[in-house]
Amino acid sequence: MGKKSAVVIMGVLALLACAAPGVVWAQKGPVKIGVITPMTGAAAAIGKDMVNGLTMYLEQNEQQVAGRKVEVIVEDSQGKPDVALTKLRKLVENDKVHVLLGEVFAHIGYAMAPRVDEYKVPMLYPVIAADDLTQRKPAKWVVRTGWTSSQPSHPFGEWVYKTLGYKRVAVIAMDYAFGWEVVGGFQKTFEEAGGQIVQKLWPPLGTTDFAPYLVQIRRDADAVFALMVAASSLRFPKQYQDAGLKARLPLIGGGTTFDEFVLPSLGDEAIGGITPLIYSAALETPENSRFVRAYRTKFNKVPSYFSETSYTAARWINEAAKAIDGNVENNEAFLAALRKVEIPDAPRGPIKLDTYGNPIQNVYVRKVEKKDGELWNTVIHTFPAVSQFWKYPPEEFLKQPVYSRDFPPCQHCQ
């Protein structure tokens, strides 16, 4: 036969050889947890934090969940939606995991949700904050154990107007769903309280050079609200200071701008930044102090909210599995149990899910301060039991469109 065809046949046979279908007869084997996070790429350090949080809980729990051994399979999504989807396929179809967990980026969260629903394997989203996943586009099999992007922004917006007294705020935020939603929540309550957003700048996700944006910031505002993530959080404060803005315009923003993930790499330029989030490593409760101490000892760094939410997510899986006597093979029962879990003493405080599947939890307003030569997010105010809808009745809230670039509209922008 033709040489070319011979080559193709050899190639395809090689592929089929890999297909060796090992028929593993599953008895009550280990509980398999599939983890999808970026382990390489720009968000690799976040993925590492998440895996650390998860493994620390399992270690403390003697590598078992509801009395059964645990097997954790970590897959690298590389921060890319199509890779995440392929790994999702692998974990469900190949590895037959009982529960999934992970991911960082909202857009990947949206991409995976319909697929997770198709597979009927519960997936925990401890970090992904895309509002609509528990609002207008709920996915039945996605259990959000983290937060929504706008959840901390709602109480913060009011608080900034009433307590900090800023009346006009300029916004600079990452141009993607997470950025739009964090800003949207802030704008809604800030403007309802009487404030005005006078400017909105949207640098693309991953921007590291903010010069073109910093020159545009209106100097007549009272403060600047900055929403940065990952590598941008590392670069922004210094550039803000170097542009001479720190001296004139106080910096507030979304929690990820100054979270524990980036604080160790920042210097004095971060001091004074006020942001809201569902967690702070500086939170002074016995549970959190224990958690921070254990994490620091094991991994030599302060835990971020990525670590905490993953740690708590592992505990969440354990609690749900215990509630159904470890019978995680029954996916419907497992999902129902996951949705009923309540944790009164997580490191970040008490958590339980609302009827839409998002945690009701404390929101902490934090201020970056230096203590013993380290930067910490000192908690200066606590809002207890905040839901994703803040004070609005859910049906009313859901009538408005999801926060986006254009919603709420910038009525006071020039």
Place this chain on the structure above:
Amino acid sequence: MAGARRLLGLGLVLLILGLAPYMLSSYLLALLTQAVISAMLAMSLDVLLGYTGLASLGHAAYLGLGAYSVGVLTTQYGANFWGALVVGIVLATGVAMVFGLVALRATGVYFLMITLALGMVVWGLAQRWVSLTQGDNGIAGIPKPDLGLPWSFATPMAFYYLVLVGFLVTYAVLGVIVRSPFGQSLVGIRESESRMRTLGYHVWLHKYIGFIIAGAFGGFAGVFWAYYNGFVSPTDVELATSVEILLMVALGGRGTLLGPTLGAGVIVLLKNLVSVYTQRWLLILGAIYVLTIIYAPDGIVGAVKQLLRGGKAMALRVRAIG
């Protein structure tokens, strides 16, 4: 007889590809589907790279145009498979016609850079034209292909066969094109442009048509890509994707249609299976590329041909791509 043997070989290959769904686990079938779509994409680039000798670093643009056509039309306008397919191909072809006018003013490295820039233009549009493309969020929830035929293409197996049909169409049409006098002229242009010119061939027109054909089939593959993932985002159009397509062609063996197919298969397998065992899979992939360029510049196909010919020891050859 060579003709009969080739037909037999082809038949056997089709048989294996056709039976694959019954022999593979659903995950491996998904990978195979991905490999076949990547093969279509790589073949389309090979028309430009292997046959015409023009290396393009912007080919992901056409993948993106086809994929985004599906994304936008199916989620916002309720279009079915045929509507999205036609628009995807027409859009990719149209853009190729425009880009070709710009890029073909240059050759060699300059051509490479211009195609890179043009690819970035499409990426930039995908990322910033948020009202149309949803920007970095991408377009999720692309429904399964609806062909208006009595059987559904929602199951992985049915979808695989649909993709296989697309692959065969690509293989057949491109096969006819590259074996035609036109295709031979492209090869001539690759070997020596000046000589072709002195022989009276309209070199620029040949290159332009080749460029358009590559773009059109790139869009065609892009349509299947969007349906496969159910999702399209700017990462599908970024430079790294263009480079990967180029590498599939180089690894497999340019100047053939089989080479890119093999290269696509190898790279998809490597990316997905190796990354399970180590986080350093990129290193392994890189090492394979380097070794291929040094020891098998004609890719896997070239290397195997040489082996089958009972060739002498492979000499170290340094050959630039393009």
